[in-house]
Amino acid sequence: MxxxxxxxxxxxxxxxxxxxxxxxxxxxxxxxxxxxxxxxxxxxxxxxxxxxxxxxxxxxxxxxxxxxxxxxxxxxxxxxxxARGPLAGGAVRTRVAVVVNADSLATWFLAALTELPPEFTVTFDLREDDQDHTAELLRDGSVMAAVTAQNVPVQGCRVERLGAMRYLAVAAPRLATRHFPDGPASAAFAAAPMIALNRKDTLQHRFLNRVTRRRLDPPLHHVPSAWGFVEAVRLGLGWGLVPEQIALDDIAAGRCVELAPGRHLDVPLYWQHWRLDSAILNALTGAVQTAARSALR
Amino acid sequence: MxxxxxxxxxxxxxxxxxxxxxxxxxxxxxxxxxxxxxxxxxxxxxxxxxxxxxxxxxxxxxxxxxxxxxxxxxxxxxxxxxARGPLAGGAVRTRVAVVVNADSLATWFLAALTELPPEFTVTFDLREDDQDHTAELLRDGSVMAAVTAQNVPVQGCRVERLGAMRYLAVAAPRLATRHFPDGPASAAFAAAPMIALNRKDTLQHRFLNRVTRRRLDPPLHHVPSAWGFVEAVRLGLGWGLVPEQIALDDIAAGRCVELAPGRHLDVPLYWQHWRLDSAILNALTGAVQTAARSALR
The missing domain is CATH 1.10.10.10 (Winged helix-like DNA-binding domain superfamily/Winged helix DNA-binding domain)
Structure with a gap:
């Protein structure tokens, strides 16, 4: 052409x-x-x-x-x-664009980037999106890889399973005492304020359906920031599903309590990337897999 | 009509x-x-x-x-x-939509929401946007209030100054040693990798212009999450401007060092809200002002 x-x-x-x-x-x-x-x-x-x-x-x-x-x-x-040797390559930087779901970006993903060998002179152009919507950016060519819940390969991409991010339902002790005095009852879940990241985030609703076996529509706050979300749960604005690592810390520190002990939601995550024989993409794939192995189930 | x-x-x-x-x-x-x-x-x-x-x-x-x-x-x-008395009002919840700049959402803003008197039964629909772009959502009617850097009142809105968020330029000790051995020199800032939230985030560039008095174009990573941004700085991906409260904690803990001691960037923030005689909006305004007074300069 x-x-x-x-x-x-x-x-x-x-x-x-x-x-x-x-x-x-x-x-x-x-x-x-x-x-x-x-x-x-x-x-x-x-x-x-x-x-x-x-x-x-x-x-x-x-x-x-x-x-x-x-x-x-x-x-x-x-x-x-x-062609020029590794020393000369330092001046030119390649843009590496990756879309990452909000909770991975806030927890385990960044450590993978710092594990890339220093001879790769790249700048990272990260995007954040809901894990069920990340594949769109792969499809339209804006990013070369994605941490995503979508396991159907986007055309021209390869998919590898990273493991599952486990979420626990937690709330501030004050909120739990007020709204869940008798544990995780359906009536309690129907009335207690709940937090979601935004309209795309259906995790809480999925957990509700599974635990109560009913289609509930509780009061819902939107706090569109992975860190803000966790803070809002700690402050008692509502209950929410928090990544296991953070939730266990908060429970141990007494900042939060678990609402439905023994129940959780696992979200399998995948690494989708361009099918391309690229040293940078291969190294990044290796670093992401290593970081995911220690952080995900 | x-x-x-x-x-x-x-x-x-x-x-x-x-x-x-x-x-x-x-x-x-x-x-x-x-x-x-x-x-x-x-x-x-x-x-x-x-x-x-x-x-x-x-x-x-x-x-x-x-x-x-x-x-x-x-x-x-x-x-x-x-009309019905406060007890009957509990069943109906009003949606309170507010857009907040990312750093305020990650630091002081959420505490204001939990200070609202409990008789206000509301659900918060928060949006996150860059502080220079928040007014658009006020203009198009999607939100009733904004924490924003824009001090020109949107039509039909009132503006109140909240104070300034102070940012310090920090980096992981390893990155500072490698790229800034002689302190905050222009040549160092020209070559050291820098982090911004996204394309809209011009804070780092503004700081660079002010400190070096030159228009520099260093290697730039985008990490589009307030918390991810701070984590990326701590991990040594690049230097960045971090809200003072977080930066001072990180410096005290040895996680980060200040790159240009004595230099900072202050971003004045404003509370813009509909001109409307509403008890909820008035109470929210009061709570936001109180939280801002203790967190901002």
């Missing part, structure tokens, strides 16, 4: 940075140069590739090219490093 | 819940009932109010009605509580 690699890089920068101006700054060229390259690429492909919104987005036609641009950049970077 | 309050509530539920189906579940009616009410409301107003996207969004015409719906719901709730 003979696509111009400068045009491709420019296109990826516009989508990744969100605007023609930001892409121009990153690439150290003028905005009009960016604009001309995008127009030229769109003419070659015969499709509109960038939706000129705020932020700019890849069109459906653009998504295939966005992934291609990321893959070419990764392979080019590795070929150059191999 | 004589708008039907059931139609108005239904419209708000569609936008707040994100779909006709979710609104139907919340309101305990069928999807087709929701659909009919929205169509009827759109006919009365003479404008399309809901963009049928995933999630559903209010059109520009819809935004004015969304705010109206929220205000009417708040006032109705308070009038009913006053």
């Amino acid at each position: 003979g696509l111009d690699s400068v045009q491709l890089t420019t296109f990826a920068a516009v989508v990744n940075e969100g605007s023609f101006e930001a892409a121009a700054r990153t690439l150290h060229v003028t905005s009009s140069a960016v604009s001309q390259r995008i127009k030229a690429l769109e003419q070659v492909v015969g499709q509109v590739l960038v939706r000129r919104t705020k932020p700019c987005e890849a069109t459906e036609a653009g998504q295939a090219l966005l992934r291609l641009a990321g893959q070419v950049a990764l392979l080019e970077h590795e070929a150059l490093r191999a | 004589g708008l039907d309050s059931v139609q108005l509530t239904t419209f708000a539920a569609v936008v707040n819940e994100g779909s006709f189906e979710a609104a139907a579940r919340t309101l305990h009616v069928t999807s087709s009932a929701v659909s009919q009410r929205i169509k009827a409301l759109e006919q009365v107003v003479g404008q399309v109010l809901v963009r049928r996207t995933k999630p559903c969004e209010a059109t520009e015409a819809g935004q004015a009605l969304l705010r109206l719906a929220g205000q009417v719901a708040l006032l109705e709730h308070e009038a009913l509580r006053a």
